[in-house]
Amino acid sequence: MLRFTLERLAGMVVTMALVSVMVFIIMEIPPGDYADRYAFRKFSGTGVSVTEADVAAIRSDLGLDKPMVLRYFDWIGGIVLRGDFGQAFAFETSVVKVIGDKAWLTLGILLTTLLLTYAISVPVGIYAAVKRGSAVDYGLTIFSYLGLALPNFLLALILLYFANKWFGADIGGLFSTRYQDAPWSLGKFWDLVKHLWLPAVVLAWSAVAYQIQTMRATMSDELNRLSVTAARARGVPEGKLLLKYPARLAINPIVSTIGFDVNRIFSELPIVAAVLGLTELGELLLKAYLDLDMYVAGAILLLLTFIIVFMNFVSDLLLAWLDPRIKLGA
Amino acid sequence: MLSVENLSISFHTDEGRITPVQGVSFSVEAGKTLGLVGESGSGKSISTKALMRLLPGNASLSPETRIAYRARDGKTVEIHKIKPGSSSLRHLRGGEIGMIFQEPMASFSPVYTVGNQMMEAIRLHRNCGKREARELAVEMLDKVGISNPADRVDQYPHEMSGGMRQRAMIALALSAGPALLIADEPTTALDVTIQAQVLDLMRGLQRDLGMAMIFITHDLGVIAQIAHEVAVMYLGTIVERGETRDVIRNPKHPYTQGLLKAIPSLETLHDRLSPVPGDIPSPTERPSGCPFHTRCPDFINGICDVNTPVETSPLPGRSVRCWLHNGADSGRSAA
Known part of the structure; x- marks a missing residue:
């Protein structure tokens, strides 16, 4: 297992190095740079004429005049060695300060959503497979189609309405006004939890519907295996039998698509965040691109891809743990 | 029992x-x-x-x-x-x-x-601890003729050969x-x-x-x-029952006779194999009367395809379900 982990870890480092190069190139692709944008913002409408030399001076101030390769190594070196993601030009502070809280909140929404998805879909899928053909099974199938058909933002609005009506929940945001700018405390954390469930439910909704069907299908297959009958024939109690034999293998396709689920959550997050009034990274990413604020955009892209790559790494380890044939190379 | x-x-x-x-x-x-x-x-x-x-x-x-x-x-x-x-x-x-x-x-x-699955069975049915169960598992693997049982017990099924796996299954x-x-x-x-x-x-x-x-x-x-x-x-019924040796030497039911003839043998290498003719019908289309009548060489028209034969005993210790033997034993199978 140690060797397998190290191999996958090395793979992850290589992937991240390649991704960082790609991210950097993507940041360079839009025409112009922040020096142009800055000069335009500062002097437009003031009647001052700006020369090429002025822009070049700004550019050299910002350090954008150095060759691309050099800037790449400065950038990545800062990240790896000092955790410094560079300057957020438009905010006139460091990227870490701009992104910091938002990154953690995005991560919080992501992990809550994932946990919620699997905590519901895996046991329910197992139950549906065991009770295959029963009324409960058909009910769950109908729910699944509903879940897949209902658009996220609509669900978000509906849930928000009822949450407000029944529980008096605040409309939008991840914090109550009282805690909005308060320092972190137990009270603030609890406040966050109370707000986090809504976006998590909205984002998990379709994934739960989808993964219930996946789990049900693979579990149904696994239940028909001779090894399950054989285990039953040696008197293993049914509950333990279901978890130890078929479920362990049936969960495989769900574990192996954790990365996809993360990706899907990231792409659905902006619209849900817009409806629920959350602050998350997607919105900032868009703004950073419009401003050509390249290091902010780069940091966000890098973070998001890192999370996806890391979750794939976790999924690989889980798969190897679930099925020892994987790490034995058989 | x-x-x-x-x-x-x-x-x-x-x-x-x-x-x-x-x-x-x-x-x-x-x-x-x-x-x-x-x-x-x-x-x-x-x-x-x-x-x-x-x-x-x-x-x-x-x-x-x-x-x-x-x-x-x-x-x-x-x-x-x-x-x-x-x-x-x-x-x-x-x-x-x-x-x-x-x-x-x-x-x-x-x-x-293999050991995990054996120990599971042992601990379910014998009141014993983990270590004892493991010792017993190794002992059983040894008994079924698996070499190095103490190492084999920690192997996965795919690491064993077919014959060894079946031995392990027996041990399990x-x-x-x-x-x-x-x-x-x-x-x-x-x-x-x-x-x-x-x-x-x-x-x-x-x-x-x-x-x-x-x-x-x-x-x-x-x-x-x-x-x-x-x-x-x-087709879901027992057509002949008896001591193995007797049945093989002197099969009474045409199906048993057919099965015995269909065994390839070295002595009759130059003869063609004689399979039981026809295919086994699907259980959804069960023939009327004796289920074997569609393939039976001794089929009696008007009896075998109409009435289901009852179990009779043409010899001591033998029971057969066939109209060919019902006549000889009609006293007991009048029903």
């Missing part, structure tokens, strides 16, 4: 109700081996699955079915009445009746070591110490040389452990080597 009467199994399918096993009766004596022979689809596997209540959810036993099993503590268990999920069923499965299957690879879970079934072993074509998936070794092993183990055995196979040659008694099944 085990007596089965009027075992009938029905399945509720989308196409309606089918009854692949009808009115099967047999018994197994302690320490003896009963061979169940028949083509695939004759219902021999599901009959034995019913003994452990391992049938799928859409299957049901008929109300006339009686399955009585005398456990080692002397109590009689009425298997047809036992509740699913009850502790007596869990005790029966594995602890009293063990089962091994045709596909040794598929009957092990690939994600646990026996490790919980059953009094009756059901072996469902345990040698069919193996090479002929390994087949002989495994048969030898099972015979030896049966003698040493004094357990009874139900041995399912489609191969009468295998039956001749291992079974004391044989029951020949065709």
Whole structure:
């Protein structure tokens, strides 16, 4: 297992190095740079004429005049060695300060959503497979189609309405006004939890519907295996039998698509965040691109891809743990 | 120790109700081996699955079915009445009746070591700790002739060869110490040389452990080597039953005769093989009268395709379901 982990870890480092190069190139692709944008913002409408030399001076101030390769190594070196993601030009502070809280909140929404998805879909899928053909099974199938058909933002609005009506929940945001700018405390954390469930439910909704069907299908297959009958024939109690034999293998396709689920959550997050009034990274990413604020955009892209790559790494380890044939190379 | 009467199994399918096993009766004596022979689809596997209540959810036993099993503590268990999920069923499965299957690879879970699965069975049925269970597992692997059992116990099923896996499967079934072993074509998936070794092993183990055995196979040659008694099944009914040696020397039912003729032999190398003509009908289109009449060489028009033959006994210790033998014994089968 140690060797397998190290191999996958090395793979992850290589992937991240390649991704960082790609991210950097993507940041360079839009025409112009922040020096142009800055000069335009500062002097437009003031009647001052700006020369090429002025822009070049700004550019050299910002350090954008150095060759691309050099800037790449400065950038990545800062990240790896000092955790410094560079300057957020438009905010006139460091990227870490701009992104910091938002990154953690995005991560919080992501992990809550994932946990919620699997905590519901895996046991329910197992139950549906065991009770295959029963009324409960058909009910769950109908729910699944509903879940897949209902658009996220609509669900978000509906849930928000009822949450407000029944529980008096605040409309939008991840914090109550009282805690909005308060320092972190137990009270603030609890406040966050109370707000986090809504976006998590909205984002998990379709994934739960989808993964219930996946789990049900693979579990149904696994239940028909001779090894399950054989285990039953040696008197293993049914509950333990279901978890130890078929479920362990049936969960495989769900574990192996954790990365996809993360990706899907990231792409659905902006619209849900817009409806629920959350602050998350997607919105900032868009703004950073419009401003050509390249290091902010780069940091966000890098973070998001890192999370996806890391979750794939976790999924690989889980798969190897679930099925020892994987790490034995058989 | 085990007596089965009027075992009938029905399945509720989308196409309606089918009854692949009808009115099967047999018994197994302690320490003896009963061979169940028949083509695939004759219902021999599901009959034995019913003994452990391992049938799928859409299957049901008929109300006339009686399955009585005398456990080692002397109590009689009425298997047809036992509740699913009850502790007596869990005790029966594995602890009293063990089962091994045709596909040794598929009957092990690939994600646990052989030892893990053996120790699970041992700890379920014998009151013992982890270490003791492991020692017992190693001992059982040694008993079935697996070399280096202390290393093999930690191997995964895919790390073993086919023959070794079947030995391990036997060790697994026996490790919980059953009094009756059901072996469902345990040698069919193996090479002929390994087949002989495994048969030898099972015979030896049966003698040493004094357990009874139900041995399912489609191969009468295998039956001749291992079974004391044989029951020949065709389309869900037992057509002939008796002592193995007698049945093989002097088969009474045309189907048994056909099966014996179909065995390839070295002495008759230049003759053509003589298979039983025709195919086994599907259980949804069960022929009327005697189920075998569509393929029977001695078919009597107007009788065999109309009336179902009852079990008669043309010789002592033999029962046959065939109109050819009903006349000789008409006094007992007037019904």
